[in-house]
Amino acid sequence: MRCTDALSLAEGPGRLLVGVALLALSCAGSEAVPPALEARAADGPVRDRSTPLDGEPARERARDQAGAPDRAPDSASCALGTPDHCGACGKACPPGFDPPNAVRVCQGASCELQCLEEAYDVDGAAANGCELIDDLPIHDLVQTARDLGAVSDCGNAISASGLLPSDGRAHLKAPTDRANGRADWFKLHIQDQGGCVVDATVAISLAGIPSGVSIRATSFWRCDDGSELAKVSKAAAGGASLTLEPSTSCTFLGDDSGTLYLELRKESGPHTAQGYTLTIEP
Ligand SMILES: [Ca+2]
Ligand SMILES: [Ca+2]
Ligand SMILES: [Ca+2]
Structure with missing residues (x-):
């Protein structure tokens, strides 16, 4: 008889409580945890303290x-x-x-x-x-620019959006001062095909951002041969929109294929949770 069976009998009508106690003592440590309890222990919310939760x-x-x-x-x-x-x-x-x-x-x-x-x-x-x-993963350097993929110069416009959060708190991770937050970088490869011309016009909407915030946008074209053309840069206040048209003339009449790089950065003003949207016309 298993101890659990004996305990069931002892709990039946007419049995003495002392019998239950004696059986329980004799069973203690003599048998594994009943299957039902084992299953609950395995499935339940028991946390391994050696594996901390996120954060x-x-x-x-x-x-x-x-x-x-x-x-x-x-x-x-x-x-x-x-x-x-x-x-x-x-x-x-x-x-x-x-x-x-x-x-x-x-x-x-x-x-x-x-x-x-x-x-x-x-x-x-x-x-x-x-x-x-902030939008993750962080893309605040040209080397970590968010990759918007590749289109041909005959292709459709590409859109993206992002946040430029900032605050007055100390941050544990560098940069500890985030009064203007981190910049956002993007890149888009545009293939030069016959019948179309590489345009690379960037339109940015700051419609939801408070008017006291100043945002600077900077863009340049990196030709597929590695050469970089001149940067263009403009600032605008929240509520406005701005357009950048960096030169994409890698050659006189040849292949102008390359990658558009774009940086958006908060320059000054109050902190905002509102984001921006951008469209790149290839
Ligand atoms: Ca961001
Ligand atoms: Ca808060
Ligand atoms: Ca073309």
Whole structure:
């Protein structure tokens, strides 16, 4: 008889509770976990503590950098200089917990919020943390330009969109100052075919962006032989649109195939969660 069978019998009508206790004692450690419990243990929300959830490593790194303990001390062990005892015992940095995509730090006796990875506190409110995440993967260099693919000069226009978030917070990852955020780079290869001419006209709409924001767009053409033609650059305020037409004349009458590069960068003004759209006419 299995111990589980014996326990079932002992629990039947008319049996003494002491019998249950004795059986339970004799069974303890003598048999594996019943199959039903084993299945629940395997399927249930048991987390391997050696495998942190997403975000935990960055938070722990942030706390290490800030010199704060892993866990907030209780009131009986006030650790001054930590986010829950910043300047005085019990004076917790708002909002009293680490908000999304951010970590609270106590610098001197002042509370600060630091944003994790590519998250931004665009609205300046601590309670919702660094609420906006930039377009990923980051494409803020010509070498990491977002690839819009390839078209022929007889092909249709290509469209894209993006965000230029910024904030007044310190960021844990360089650049730590993101007052104007990161730039966005794009590239598009245009094949020169007979019957059409390589045009490469870029139209950018800043329609949703506040008027106090200044955005600069810069573009150039890299011929397939590797030579780079002159850059063109223009700035416009939020609400406006702008057009760039970089030279694509790699040859006098030959093959002008090449790659259009485009950079969009916030130059100044308030932080905004609103994005831009762009269209490239090949
Ligand atoms: Ca916020
Ligand atoms: Ca972006
Ligand atoms: Ca052509």
